[in-house]
Amino acid sequence: MRQIRVAVIGAGPAGIYAADILTKEYERAKVDVFDRLPAPYGLVRYGVAPDHPRIKEIIKALRRVLSHNDIRFIGNVHYGSDIKLSDLRHFYDAVIFSTGARADRPLDLPGIDLPGNYGAADFVSWYDGHPDVPRDWPLTAKTVAVLGAGNVALDIARVLAKPADEQLTTEIADNVYRGLAANQATDVHVFARRGPAQIKFTPLEFRELSHSPSVDVIVHPEGFEIDEASQQAINTSKSTKLVVDTMMRYLDREPTGAPHRIHLHLCQSPVAVLGNGRVEGLRTERTELIGDGTVRGTGEFTDWPVDAVYRAVGYLSSHLADLPFDHHAGVVPHDKGRVLDIDGVPISDAYVTGWIKRGPIGLIGHTKSDAAETVASLLADLPGLTPPETSDPDAVLDHLAGNGIDFTTWREWERLDAHEITLGGHRGRERMKVVSRDEMIRAGRA
The missing domain is CATH 3.50.50.60 (FAD/NAD(P)-binding domain)
Incomplete structure (x- = not known):
């Protein structure tokens, strides 16, 4: 059993569940979960109405996953401009896209x-x-x-x-x-x-x-x-x-x-x-x-x-750089999570899960089973996947820093999380959300 490194693009429930299932199913897997925002949790943080605290209980489960030693959160990185698929292939055995659906x-x-x-x-x-x-x-x-x-x-x-x-x-x-x-x-x-x-x-x-x-x-x-x-x-x-x-x-x-x-x-x-x-x-x-x-x-x-x-x-999901896209259905063409090119042939090392895979339907239970199917496909393909050129886990961080990308880490999210809770506590509330991207980053580094 060789060690593998997998990148997950999108830190909402779909991506986090994929990371969780993969590290449980394959004990030598290391997963980096990227997100374009400085904070994780995707639509659970930015798509659920604020007066639904019970629904947001799911954050507690997602937090436990991202706290795992084999999973690393890397925020404030925009796929397609800050990092490309060719870059990710240099550092990872495979890439799972879980970017969801953000447009109307x-x-x-x-x-x-x-x-x-x-x-x-x-x-x-x-x-x-x-x-x-x-x-x-x-x-x-x-x-x-x-x-x-x-x-x-x-x-x-x-x-x-x-x-x-x-x-x-x-x-x-x-x-x-x-x-x-x-x-x-x-x-x-x-x-x-x-x-x-x-x-x-x-x-x-x-x-x-x-x-x-x-x-x-x-x-x-x-x-x-x-x-x-x-x-x-x-x-x-x-x-x-x-x-x-x-x-x-x-x-x-x-x-x-x-x-x-x-x-x-x-x-x-x-x-x-x-x-x-x-x-x-x-x-x-x-x-x-x-x-x-x-x-x-x-x-x-x-x-x-x-x-x-x-x-x-x-x-509606958005077209991702370097991937095929079905503009009518608003999804990436796939076979059980394996990304398919325009001829219907699987693209080696590229996978999808969540709404970018199946469309914006289904609840949390669907998201888990969806991620399980994609991870099963990835593990079945593992013998044929080309190992990355570098196995150093910090090489991708050096690459981002070298390109001037101001990425955030899990530790910084924990500080931002504590900061929002403190802001809320001063006003008798559980939390008050920080809105400005720059302020989010500053609070995470305070």
């Missing part, structure tokens, strides 16, 4: 480019304190439309509807609090193309929608259809049943007169964003279920007066 999937609607249209990924990055997005967000709209029927749509609706002071128990940064404190939204309308049994909310997130005393959740009865296929989905899926049961409770509940409202509209498909110079409304078409979980338009249209539109219709 486009939505082709008339008027979608009007000012007042926003992508979910950009807004989530703002309220999660991502260092690479603007510090301010325009929150002047009083009536907002959110397009989508997944958890990201719920997060956006909840963050827009919940008063800023109720979010001070979370890790939101000062600039985010100031932005939310100036938020003028009173009504947030969430539009779903299909019916209650086809909604992609998770039960916990859907129940939490009403936990704020300042927010009424209103499910509009129009479009609340349960056909035979829907009933079968309810009968065979506990999650679907819980979501529909919660929706029925919302449907039967009388509004309390709370100052903010989240409206859920079912079987309404967006067809155009309206406005003259900026967003002034949304046009939807009423849909109907056709028995197989899908819907068709009825030709009945409604114009909704709204001041802003947020698109939460899915994330």
